[in-house]
Amino acid sequence: MSYSDDRENLKMKPSITRRQFLKEYTAGSLSLAALGCSALPQKLAQQSRNQRQIADYRIYFGDLHNHNEVGYAQGSLGRTFEIAREHLDFFAFTPHGYWHDIGHYENNIENKWLKGFEVTKKRWPEVLEMVSKYDQPGKFVTIAGFEWHSRSLGDYHILFPGLEAEYVRFDDLRQFQQFAKQRGAIMIPHHPANRLGHRGANLKWLDPEVSPVIEIYSEWGNAEHDRAPYPYIRHTEAGRWTQNTLQHFLAQGYRLGVIASTDDHLGYPGAYRKGLAAVLATELTREAIFDALRNRRTYAVTGDRIRLDFRLNGRLMGQELPYTPQRELAVTVTGWEQLDRVEILKNNRVLHRDFPMDRVPTARSWNEPVLLRFEYGWGPWPALGMTRTCDWDINISLKNGVLEDVQTCFQSGPLDETRRDKILERSSSHLRVQSFTALRQQFEDIPTKAVVLKVKGVPDTRVTITLKAPTQVSLSQTFRQLAQSGEMLFTGDFPKESAMLHRLVFYDHYYTSYKVSDTDDGADVNWYYLRVVQANEQLAWSSPIWVEPKARGSA
Numbered sequence: 001m002s003y004s005d006d007r008e009n010l011k012m013k014p015s016i017t018r019r020q021f022l023k024e025y026t027a028g029s030l031s032l033a034a035l036g037c038s039a040l041p042q043k044l045a046q047q048s049r050n051q052r053q054i055a056d057y058r059i060y061f062g063d064l065h066n067h068n069e070v071g072y073a074q075g076s077l078g079r080t081f082e083i084a085r086e087h088l089d090f091f092a093f094t095p096h097g098y099w100h101d102i103g104h105y106e107n108n109i110e111n112k113w114l115k116g117f118e119v120t121k122k123r124w125p126e127v128l129e130m131v132s133k134y135d136q137p138g139k140f141v142t143i144a145g146f147e148w149h150s151r152s153l154g155d156y157h158i159l160f161p162g163l164e165a166e167y168v169r170f171d172d173l174r175q176f177q178q179f180a181k182q183r184g185a186i187m188i189p190h191h192p193a194n195r196l197g198h199r200g201a202n203l204k205w206l207d208p209e210v211s212p213v214i215e216i217y218s219e220w221g222n223a224e225h226d227r228a229p230y231p232y233i234r235h236t237e238a239g240r241w242t243q244n245t246l247q248h249f250l251a252q253g254y255r256l257g258v259i260a261s262t263d264d265h266l267g268y269p270g271a272y273r274k275g276l277a278a279v280l281a282t283e284l285t286r287e288a289i290f291d292a293l294r295n296r297r298t299y300a301v302t303g304d305r306i307r308l309d310f311r312l313n314g315r316l317m318g319q320e321l322p323y324t325p326q327r328e329l330a331v332t333v334t335g336w337e338q339l340d341r342v343e344i345l346k347n348n349r350v351l352h353r354d355f356p357m358d359r360v361p362t363a364r365s366w367n368e369p370v371l372l373r374f375e376y377g378w379g380p381w382p383a384l385g386m387t388r389t390c391d392w393d394i395n396i397s398l399k400n401g402v403l404e405d406v407q408t409c410f411q412s413g414p415l416d417e418t419r420r421d422k423i424l425e426r427s428s429s430h431l432r433v434q435s436f437t438a439l440r441q442q443f444e445d446i447p448t449k450a451v452v453l454k455v456k457g458v459p460d461t462r463v464t465i466t467l468k469a470p471t472q473v474s475l476s477q478t479f480r481q482l483a484q485s486g487e488m489l490f491t492g493d494f495p496k497e498s499a500m501l502h503r504l505v506f507y508d509h510y511y512t513s514y515k516v517s518d519t520d521d522g523a524d525v526n527w528y529y530l531r532v533v534q535a536n537e538q539l540a541w542s543s544p545i546w547v548e549p550k551a552r553g554s555a
C-alpha cells in the first residue's frame with residue numbers, strides 16, 4: 001500500500017506539473033515511470049495520457065503466503081487480517097493444509113503437523129468468512145488459499161480466484177493441479193531451493209498453466225542462486241541446493257515469474273524483511289492481481305517496497321518476445337534507501353551494473369524529495385535477562401517540509417496478541433505512529449522497526465521527533481544537519497531503548513533510470529532480469545523477459 005493521499009484522484013487530473021508528476025510517479029503510476037524525468041512537464045502530461053490508454057499498470061504490494069494458529073503456527077486469525085489490512089494492498093492467508101508424504105520423525109513431531117491440518121479443516125469456514133469480510137476491492141484485496149507440503153515434490157500454496165474456495169487433501173499432485181485448473185486457481189512453489197527429496201521444488205512436475213510464478217524469497221531465505229545473500233538457515237532442511245535455485249531453473253528453460261512472500265509463522269503477514277510480492281495490475285481487484293500473476297507481471301522484494309520498471313523493447317517483465325537482434329533495456333528504479341547497485345542480468349550474468357550510491361548530490365538535489373528513515377527499538381540485550389516489550393508513541397513533525405509518502409517497516413516479532421503497529425495520524429507535515437519492539441523473536445537478529453518518510457524539503461526543513469512513550473523525550477534536527485549525519489534518540493540511560501534518524505537519502509541515490517542496448521545473434525534463447533541491491537541489503541528482482549532464439553533456416 002502506498003500511503004499516498006490522492007492516488008485515486010490522479011487519474012482525473014487533466015494536466016500535471018513536474019512536481020505532481022514526481023509525486024504521482026512515486027505514489028503509483030508505472031506508465032509515467034517509463035518516461036524518465038528529462039522531458040518537459042507539458043509533454044509528460046500529454047505522453048502520460050497517451051500511454052495510459054495502452055497500459056495503465058500500478059504497483060501493488062502483498063503477501064501471498066503466511067501462517068497463524070489456524071494450522072500449526074502462532075497468532076490469532078482475526079489479528080492476522082487486521083495486520084494485513086494495515087500495511088498491505090493484497091493478502092492471501094495460506095493455512096497449513098496437508099502433507100501427503102509426511103514421515104515418522106524423532107519425538108513424534110509429525111503430530112504437530114497432523115494436528116495443525118485438523119485445525120485448518122475445522123476452522124476452514126471461519127477462514128473463508130474472514131476472507132470475505134475483509135475483502136474491499138480498490139482498497140484491500142483478500143485471497144483464499146492453503147498450503148500443501150511434499151517431501152518429494154516440494155511445497156506449494158494454492159490461491160483461489162474467488163471467495164468460494166474448498167479445502168481439500170490431495171495425495172497426488174497431478175490431481176491437485178487438475179483441481180486447481182478447473183477452479184482457475186494458481187499454485188505457487190515455495191522455498192524451492194531445498195534439496196530434491198527434502199521438500200525442494202521438483203519442477204519436472206510443474207504445470208506452467210497452474211504455476212506461472214515461483215516464490216524465490218521468504219523467511220526461509222533467498223533462492224536466486226547458491227551464493228546469494230540470505231542463505232537458507234532458519235528452517236531445518238539444510239541449505240540451498242545449486243540445482244534448485246532460480247538461476248538453475250532459468251538455465252534449464254523454465255519460464256517462471258518471481259514473487260516473494262513472508263511464510264511468516266507468527267501470524268504477521270507482510271512482516272518486514274521476510275519478503276513481499278509486487279504485482280503490476282490495472283486496478284486493485286482480485287481479478288487484476290490474478291491477471292498479473294498469470295502473466296508474470298510480478299516481482300519480488302525482500303522488505304523495502306522498491307519500485308521497478310523493467311522493459312525490453314517496451315515489453316514488460318514476464319513477457320516472451322520473438323527473436324530480435326536489437327534489444328533496448330529500459331530500467332527505472334525507486335528505492336527506499338540508497339541504491340547500492342542496479343543490475344541487468346542476461347542468461348544469469350550481469351550485462352550492466354549501475355551504482356547510484358556513488359553519485360555526488362548537488363544543490364539541485366533539494367529539488368526532489370529526500371528519504372528520512374526513523375528506526376526505533378534496540379533495548380536490553382538478551383543476556384541481561386530483562387525480557388520486556390517496549391511501547392512506542394511516536395510523533396514526527398515537519399516544519400518547512402511536505403510529507404509525500406510513507407513506508408512502514410514493521411517486523412513480526414515479538415509475537416503479541418493485543419499490541420498493534422499502526423499509523424495513527426498522518427498529514428502533510430505530521431505523522432503519528434504507534435508501535436512496539438522487543439529483543440525477542442526478532443527476525444535476522446534485528447530488534448528494530450522503522451518508518452521511512454519521503455519529504456519534499458530544503459536545508460532549513462526541521463524534523464522533530466517527540467515520544468510520548470516509552471518516555472517523554474524529543475529530538476530535533478534540520479535537514480542540513482541530517483544531510484551530514486544521522487542522529488540518535490535515547491529514551492534513558494543504558495540499557496533503555498533507543499532510536500535514530502538516519503542520514504538523509506537524496507534522490508540521486510534512491511532513484512535511477514537508464515537504458516542499455518544489447519544485441520544477440522539468436523543462437524539460443526535469452527532471458528533478462530533486473531536485480532536491485534539497496535545499501536541496507538534490501539533486494540528486489542524482476543520477473544525475467546525472454547527473447548526467443550532465431551528460427552532455424554531464417555536469414
Ligand SMILES: [Zn+2]
Pocket residue numbers: 147149155156190191
Ligand atoms: Zn512450505
Ligand SMILES: [Zn+2]
Pocket residue numbers: 065066067147263
Ligand atoms: Zn508456508
